[in-house]
Amino acid sequence: MCDDELIPPSADMTEEQWLRADPALAEGPVGERVRAMRAPRRRAVLGGVVAGAAALTVLPGGGTRAAAAARDGKFPLPTAPNRSGEYAVLLTGDAGTGEEAQHAVAAAARAVCRAEGVSLAVGLGDNIYENGPESDHDSEFRTKFEDPNSGLDFPWLMALGNHDCSGLIPGSGGDPSRGDREVSYAKGSPRWYMPSRYYNVALPSAGGGDPLVEFFAVDTNPVSSYVAQLDPHYRWDGPYMREQRRWLDGALKASRAHWKIVLGHHPYLNNGKHGSAGSYDGFVIGHYTSGIHLKELYEEVVCGRADLILSGHDHTLQILEPTTRTGGTRQIVCGAAGKAGDGRAHFGHPATWQNFSDHGFMVLKVSGRAMTVDAYTVDVATRTARLAQSVRTKSPVRSAAALT
Structure with missing residues (x-):
């Protein structure tokens, strides 16, 4: 093993270890942002099963428009917040099994x-488990995807x-080029939005001006694969990355x-x-399996900005705390929609809250005043959702450093 492939033993330090290594990080603009984002505005939710009767509720602020647009082929991106003055966004991950659990989660989410x-x-x-699609059709x-949703x-x-x-091994991430099939599929699907392998989408504020929220979708696979990338284009230091x-x-x-939100399959x-x-998975050497270069990307480009x-x-549900390590950025893990x-x-x-046993999904709600994450667990047998946790963060305080 070459020396330049060795990773420091601090690859997965705890927050306490991180602070001991550099106590000054807790002060100044970073500390201020962390304290603002972590202010106690969360509430535990007890009970609250969402039953099938809720399916009769009219979709506020756009259900008719969306249905009409679907007849033209594509569901449109929202152009304004709903009647509550916010964008409400369904969050799911690791869904594509086609099995009963996926259908149950989708039914509860409806x-x-x-x-x-x-x-x-x-x-x-x-x-698309386990190998990804074999073609764009x-x-x-x-x-x-289409039937469950x-x-x-x-x-x-x-x-x-x-x-x-997947390459030869299911789930290996060893053939990133297969992702092009999903980009191509998006051209004909009313739901699937993927104009390219990585992209951004901004949603407008109610009164115009700057966007209320912007999403940045990234492709984490070339720097988090279980095998080395053989195509030079997709190497960890290749032209694609x-x-x-x-x-x-x-x-x-x-x-x-x-609000700025980065979404990518592999978590920080x-x-x-x-x-x-x-x-990742206990690996601390090499350029790929450990995800060391994704760690660099998150820390050097994303943390403190998003x-x-x-x-x-x-395949869990986690609402982690914004910390000094993340520069005040909150990590959400939402990968329990199929497994x-x-x-x-x-x-x-x-x-703030985490669940390692249940299937489920989350709903993100953003307005000019606050951002709320509602976490739902799903009983697969009854296809019902239970609101398990709700976490609310007030509008962020932007420092000059956060905008550069």
Whole structure:
């Protein structure tokens, strides 16, 4: 093993270790942002099963328009907040099994989405298990995406997962070029939104001016694959990743959105069994499996600039705390829409709430005043959702450093 492939033993430090290594990080603008983002504005939610009757609720602020547009072929991106003055966004990840659990989660989500006025969804990768699609017209797009999500009639911002880019080994992420099939499929699907392998989408404020929220979808596979990339284009230091990094850096700098949200399949921090970037699955050497270069991307380009990192990969539900390590950026892991976790935490990153056993999804609500994340667990047998946790963050205080 070459020396330049060795990774420092701090690849997955705890927050306490991080602060001991550089106590000054807790002071100044970074500390101020962390304290603002972590202010106690969360509430535990007890009970609250969402039953099928909620499916009769009229979708506020745009249901008719979306249905009409679907007849023209594509569900449109929302053009204004709903009647509550916010954008409500469904979050799912690791959904694409085509099995009963996926159908149950989608059925439970339909009821919640109608009640909450959801007009957009995010799919956080592993969209087509186990090997990804074999072509841009593979029947698995229908059985593992369109059919389960029938009735969730709005655009889905889709990200590529390791199973979408399988090589010879299912889930290896060893053939990123397979992701092009999902980009191509988006041209003909009313729901699937993926104009390119990485992209950004800004949603306008009610009164015009700067966007209220902007999403930045990234392709994490070339720097988090279980095998080395053989195609030079997709090497960790190849032209594809260099260009994606330049794009993300420039797009975040240029964005004037009130809220900035980065979504990518592999998480930066994670308390589930896959672990965090830099030491995925216990690996701490090499350029790929550990995710060391994704860790660099998150830390050098995203942390402190974005309000949220949304990820899947781990089949769990986690709302982690904004910390000094993240520069005040909150990590969300939402990968339990098709598979569930092993029932226990493997790491101890500060968390507001986490669940390692149940299937589920989340709903993100953003307005000019606040951002709320509602986490739902789903009983697969009854296809009902339970609101398990709601976390609210007031509008961010932007420092000059956060905008550069």
